[in-house]
Amino acid sequence: MARETIDIAPSLEYLSILDEDGEVDSDLEPDIDDDLLKDMYRCMLLSRRFDERMLSLHGEGRMGTFAPIKGQEASQVGAAAVLQEKDWLFPSFREMAAEIWRGKKLENILLVYTGYNEGGEIPPEKHILPVCIPVGSHLPYAAGMMYAAKFKKSEEVGMVFFGDGATSEGDFHEAMNFAAVFQVPLVFVCQNNQWAISVPRSRQSRSKTLAQKALAYGMPGIQVDGNDMLAVYSAAGEAVERARSGDGPTMIECVTYRMSVHTTADDPRKYRSEDEEEQWSEKDPLDRFRNYLQKKELLSDEKISSLEEEVEKQIQDAVDSWEKRQEEAAGPAAMFDHVFAQLPSYTKEQRDSFKEEGSSHE
Amino acid sequence: MARETIDIAPSLEYLSILDEDGEVDSDLEPDIDDDLLKDMYRCMLLSRRFDERMLSLHGEGRMGTFAPIKGQEASQVGAAAVLQEKDWLFPSFREMAAEIWRGKKLENILLVYTGYNEGGEIPPEKHILPVCIPVGSHLPYAAGMMYAAKFKKSEEVGMVFFGDGATSEGDFHEAMNFAAVFQVPLVFVCQNNQWAISVPRSRQSRSKTLAQKALAYGMPGIQVDGNDMLAVYSAAGEAVERARSGDGPTMIECVTYRMSVHTTADDPRKYRSEDEEEQWSEKDPLDRFRNYLQKKELLSDEKISSLEEEVEKQIQDAVDSWEKRQEEAAGPAAMFDHVFAQLPSYTKEQRDSFKEEGSSHE
């Protein structure tokens, strides 16, 4: 009998490699191929500019509600960049940058947020799951899908993204526990962007970090500077490695910031100060990574502006085909297209009612 | 930038005071009033004997399914004993001993498990919540009720019991987080009895302890020998003290064992060995506590046998009034008695249909 402290390894670490002043910890600096570095930057830039374009389209009343990613490009691209093609991405609703990295079509993103189910189509080979809006509710199916992948000995790894707010949901708990018990090859990437709409991180949980929640499941957890592309990339790399080699899941907390509105329906002035936003804009992951690449002389000023033109063009092309596809869009009967593999007779009648009712509905 | 270990105090401890050989750690031995010690033993004994009686009534086909508590008397009585009258007990479905300590009527327990809703009645001043069967689902209302108690400045503390299996439920997670965020005066007592029906503790979670789950919420956690009345009492005392003084919730993991069947519908031979059961029977909390009291000369052999007679009589009286109340029980229309404060007209008609349909139903 006694009173003694319990040691509950695995331990918990914090990782930062490229800090906001552009200083690099050379001992920790990951060895990333130059082309990959450039691709990562290009994807960050494309995502940022696409985000801006969507906001202006929304401003013109041409698009519905969506969740901007500004500020979270490093957390998303840095993590997704370690995945292989066969691996799986499980987005929540604010992972446009990660989805774009995996090859999701910009025009489809536009279609979904302009109210066309058609945008939900995803090329099967991309291994991207649909957007999930009920917070945290995708973690259980991510765990189950990767259980299946392991069962099939596929050597595929999954990466699931969610926010700080999602860590309060029961589904987060149940999925983390399930993944740990069955040592599922899944990496849990929490983008702690400090806010869940108007609720600050401090109100979401009393825990010092979100990463420590992993310890409750005997799962390794790590907290990283989420605006530090190199730290995110390294931590994700280790986690994916661990998963692929059969050592189960890891939780990564990316400390980042939502630099824009929660969604286009939100007014941040209700709950946070411009000061706070300005302080975080100094930590902008895009600038930080650009400076890093410039220091490495991987990015000339010319290259930077040509890249800007490139992504602008890519976005404009997407907008053009988005407009085209809206004109060509099917009528309302399409709402019945994928309810079941085979539509029941009475639901067929419901669908056909549109045709009868004529033009106004077709 | 760097890679460094994060310290996530509050720390986690293990506590044992009275071990299975009857050895006492005198530095840690709590100073408990003799009468209280005897009352605690009496309640343990009563609960054990009542459990046995219910099993035999079930054997005679006179009672439905219930969940025996054998082996968990110390976890329950040791923890509940630190509560004041004004405090609140939130049982799950295997807390008969704790409920008896708080003054729940034996005959009502019998009535519930023989299918009479009438048994659900609880004297309001006892501050015992009804039994909760959906695993873990009582933790949210326990957290909310104690939020209200704090809001009303009542200085009441709540104690909620649940099992090892319950820690896997989303409700455990959401309630622990809520209680910690709002520093609710609630003590979470997890009776880790090693099994959730047929699922062993090791399969329930990969975490080394269940107590460490508290750290995910920035909540203090402690693991104690749950068959050690003194350790449970001390840990619970500290936790209640902390809660009452405004320092919020604590999670206590009582390491104990379900010595009997899961419920009367269960067959442990399907999933665990007699060996295992025998090993744990050596740790029987009742024997251990009796020896302790005998060593302290608080319990003579005479006293022991007179106590046996006393509780037998108390149980027989309960059985007698249980039989009486079954005879006097109201008809089926009673199923409508407490659906709403005021029954809607058509539900009244449903109730009255019984009367029309005559004797067979009244």
Place this chain on the structure above:
Amino acid sequence: MSKRTMIEAINLALHQEMENDGDVIILGEDVGVDGGVFRVTDGLLDSYGEERVIDTPLAESVIVGAAVGMALYGLKPVAEMQFSGFSYMAFHQLESHAARMRGRSLGGFTVPMVVRMPYGGGVRALEHHSESREVYYAHTPGLKMVIPSTPRNARSLLVSAIRDPDPVVFFESKAVYRAFREEVPDDEESFPIGQSRKVREGGDVTMVTYGAMLQPALEAADQLEKEEGVKADVIDLLTISPLDDSLFTESARNTGHAVIIHEAPRSFGPAGEIMARLIEKSFWYLEAPLERVTGFDAPMPLYQREEMYIPDTDRIVAAVKKTLNA
């Protein structure tokens, strides 16, 4: 007396009830500092403080479950689900505890709580933000289910819901939230739960509806009168459960024709119960099949097609003509 939107009217009810009763307490996601994503709880935090207007962690089950606990202690919690499409995470707390505590304890513990949630389509929202699944709650014994249709009755019904000794699920139509203003008296006003109202006197056909569908039903009624000279009784249920079938069954006994309108999916939807009551109480007076105009047996599509999913005036008029010409 001043003209208010439904949002302002609900806000008024919350302000006045919190003012009158210190036990009324609000909890939910973004209900405090943000004033709710629809601003329904705007200003309450400033007036009543953090302890009574609680920004919770993002966890529906404990929002509803904690509200149950507060109610058990004697408070009158008003919990908000940010959208009804996210209330399912808390469904077990409503079914297993809110609805049962009174019975389980033979009246020893009661649950005087309200769970408010915006429901329904029509605001070009994202997936899960436009559903109408009142049946889940209306079919659950022990719960009351209320769906107001205008600013004024939203206010007066919410007051009753907060004062009700039993748990009330309170659906608020996003489509109506800001659609129009109505005179809402500044002075306290309440309307009994479990009571429907006749909004329009006709005599030729009975329309039964509630919530957001009241407006298209009334438009259809006007159009029918103008274009066809058909006069419709329009019954606004207001409370879905316990269902007040007195007005609509009586009306149908007079008209012999009834059309039920709801936004919820068709099969196993609310119309079924309304038809059942009509059969039980008006069968001998029915001159033609009852008609229902409803949402479809498909998930609500994204917003480009939602107007085609939600019943509109054309579909209602067509259904009325069908039953009259049957």
Place this chain on the structure above:
Amino acid sequence: MSKRTMIEAINLALHQEMENDGDVIILGEDVGVDGGVFRVTDGLLDSYGEERVIDTPLAESVIVGAAVGMALYGLKPVAEMQFSGFSYMAFHQLESHAARMRGRSLGGFTVPMVVRMPYGGGVRALEHHSESREVYYAHTPGLKMVIPSTPRNARSLLVSAIRDPDPVVFFESKAVYRAFREEVPDDEESFPIGQSRKVREGGDVTMVTYGAMLQPALEAADQLEKEEGVKADVIDLLTISPLDDSLFTESARNTGHAVIIHEAPRSFGPAGEIMARLIEKSFWYLEAPLERVTGFDAPMPLYQREEMYIPDTDRIVAAVKKTLNA
């Protein structure tokens, strides 16, 4: 061919489907080592191993959610909820994902899964162990809802459910589980989902029911024939959603009288939809009000009173007489 209880019949279906298809996988609480608390999955762990017969942690949401994920990957998971009364913790996984993934991805991702759960009363169980809430699932677009009534159709419907490309909620009656044996062929047999069957030819009145209520309905039919010379058509729905209304609406067109029997609470219960279909397809042939014999608008009482809650032969006979004498 040999006589089996419903438990044995379901166990047979699981054995054969797992034998035939390596992608069929089982998960739930106590389904492995313990063989399920009702022994429905007995022996599967020994035959197919831990990876395919998974004892999960105690967490309904991730049991159903993980099954969704397995199905998305191409497996055919059969998840068990230990009792339907505990499935509500997973309700959002069914409503928000299982039912919607196909539509959300335009058919790119599908969810061929089954969620089995014991439902209903009659076995003297504890609170939450005796409910009949099929409406929650039947009213949810994108889900199929099946309730077999005998060992043989339980086996053949489960086979179809496992092979179905869409999510199926499969209710198993605890009252029927061990109540009687029926010849169940050893050789593979399946029965289409979405198809009802006529169990008894009568002609005077139509009885519509399913699941555990089929037995009292048949007893009532026999009694009515013996005592009153009244011959009843008895329709066993088998699938609740998508609802096959062809047989019962046709039958009612012949008999002019129909009685619907279910265990679920009355208001907003399954009978409403069945009555709606009867009105839509048989109205002109109805000679008297449709009758429904149902559970009550109260939670299922503890077991001393549950028999009074659940429809019995007396109540069914009375309802038939009422509609015939109306």
